Amino acid sequence: MSSVLNRFLSYVQIDTQSDPQSTSFPSTEKQRDLSNQLVIELQELGIEDAHLDEHGYVYATIPANSEKSNIPVICFCSHVDTSPDVTGANVEPIVHQKWNGEDIILPDDPTQILKLSEHPDLKNQIGNDVVTASGTTLLGADNKAGVAEIMAAAEILVTDKRIKHGKIKILFTPDEEVGRGTEKVDLDKLGADYGYTVDGEAVGTMEDETFSADGVKITIHGVSTHPGYAIGKLENALKIAGEILAALPKNLSPEATEDKEGFIHPVHVEGIQEQAVLNFIIRDFTEFGLHEKETLLKEIMERVLLSYPNSKAEFKVTEQYRNMKEILDQHPQIIDNAMEAMKRSGLNPITRSIRGGTDGSRLSFMGLPCPNIFAGEHAFHSRLEWVSVQDMEKAVEVILNLAQVWEERS
Numbered sequence: 001m002s003s004v005l006n007r008f009l010s011y012v013q014i015d016t017q018s019d020p021q022s023t024s025f026p027s028t029e030k031q032r033d034l035s036n037q038l039v040i041e042l043q044e045l046g047i048e049d050a051h052l053d054e055h056g057y058v059y060a061t062i063p064a065n066s067e068k069s070n071i072p073v074i075c076f077c078s079h080v081d082t083s084p085d086v087t088g089a090n091v092e093p094i095v096h097q098k099w100n101g102e103d104i105i106l107p108d109d110p111t112q113i114l115k116l117s118e119h120p121d122l123k124n125q126i127g128n129d130v131v132t133a134s135g136t137t138l139l140g141a142d143n144k145a146g147v148a149e150i151m152a153a154a155e156i157l158v159t160d161k162r163i164k165h166g167k168i169k170i171l172f173t174p175d176e177e178v179g180r181g182t183e184k185v186d187l188d189k190l191g192a193d194y195g196y197t198v199d200g201e202a203v204g205t206m207e208d209e210t211f212s213a214d215g216v217k218i219t220i221h222g223v224s225t226h227p228g229y230a231i232g233k234l235e236n237a238l239k240i241a242g243e244i245l246a247a248l249p250k251n252l253s254p255e256a257t258e259d260k261e262g263f264i265h266p267v268h269v270e271g272i273q274e275q276a277v278l279n280f281i282i283r284d285f286t287e288f289g290l291h292e293k294e295t296l297l298k299e300i301m302e303r304v305l306l307s308y309p310n311s312k313a314e315f316k317v318t319e320q321y322r323n324m325k326e327i328l329d330q331h332p333q334i335i336d337n338a339m340e341a342m343k344r345s346g347l348n349p350i351t352r353s354i355r356g357g358t359d360g361s362r363l364s365f366m367g368l369p370c371p372n373i374f375a376g377e378h379a380f381h382s383r384l385e386w387v388s389v390q391d392m393e394k395a396v397e398v399i400l401n402l403a404q405v406w407e408e409r410s
């Protein structure tokens with residue numbers, strides 16, 4: 001069995017689900033079960049400094065074997081946790097060897113059927129070995145495919161002396177799925193110049209662009225009275241909130257936008273007649289687009305308030321994350337080298353944008369420019385999640401090529 005598959009099957013059977021409600025770090029202690037195993041395996045490979053820190057991050061260094069002293073230090077990064085959306089306990093991975101294109105009915109819940117017609121990327125997998133879960137859990141390919149690929153590549157980098165490379169750093173993070181994966185990372189300790197998260201979808205893809213994101217909180221202060229004696233006085237904050245929501249432009253909503261379009265999206269409402277709070281997320285690929293949408297939302301709020309002369313509202317913008325392209329454009333060699341590495345693996349690389357944020361977008365702004373390369377994961381956060389062994393092997397090859405390309409071009 002290939003090393004990457006072997007590792008993958010072992011990792012997905014360890015429950016590492018993260019928890020958005022938790023305030024501890026990592027959000028669930030069980031994530032350490034996998035992280036501890038990874039440290040032991042890295043040490044068995046002879047990677048002496050591999051360790052798990054108190055926050056649940058795994059750090060490890062593969063020393064350089066090249067004489068060149070100017071090679072940038074490259075980091076490969078994946079997350080160990082799985083999505084809170086679907087259980088990750090008692091995952092039973094199934095390898096569908098030499099898949100012939102027929103529907104895959106998952107045995108523990110026959111209503112879960114993986115069909116070519118609904119998963120177009122499967123068309124490239126006929127004849128490949130496709131791995132799924134058994135129907136009642138997610139698989140955890142997001143992001144244990146990436147973890148297994150980095151581990152399998154590490155094994156080759158420390159044993160195959162023909163592959164020349166600079167210093168390589170490995171980073172496994174907790175809590176990516178609950179948006180806290182970079183919260184306690186120590187980039188000084190990591191000491192890498194550039195990074196790649198290995199957490200993308202189809203083989204040959206690379207994501208160098210994410211949304212830029214803000215949150216907006218509108219707090220409405222109405223005028224409260226006894227409803228029996230409210231005539232001419234009551235200004236109900238709940239109704240003001242409702243009018244603001246009703247006035248949102250329909251074409252700037254998540255359900256009406258795609259590709260490079262941004263949106264204004266209400267995510268939480270609460271209140272009483274005296275006070276109501278509306279929370280929004282604002283998304284766009286440019287800072288300008290974000291500000292445009294925020295201005296529009298503020299104008300809507302002010303317009304609604306004109307009919308409520310004794311009410312007031314506060315409008316507060318909080319920065320969430322920024323499009324990593326802003327940073328990556330300053331270091332074009334990161335994408336160029338990844339393109340070259342993929343071409344050497346016989347792939348036709350394509351760059352894509354993510355309508356969301358990644359740990360990479362946060363890392364990029366924290367000082368570690370970090371696009372996302374494919375891991376082969378598909379249908380993530382669902383019980384139909386799948387990955388193919390051949391795609392995982394390609395990802396290993398790309399990681400090895402990347403290490404070499406950086407060496408050659410330094």
Ligand SMILES: [Zn+2]
Nearest residue numbers: 142143176199
């Ligand atoms: Zn992921």
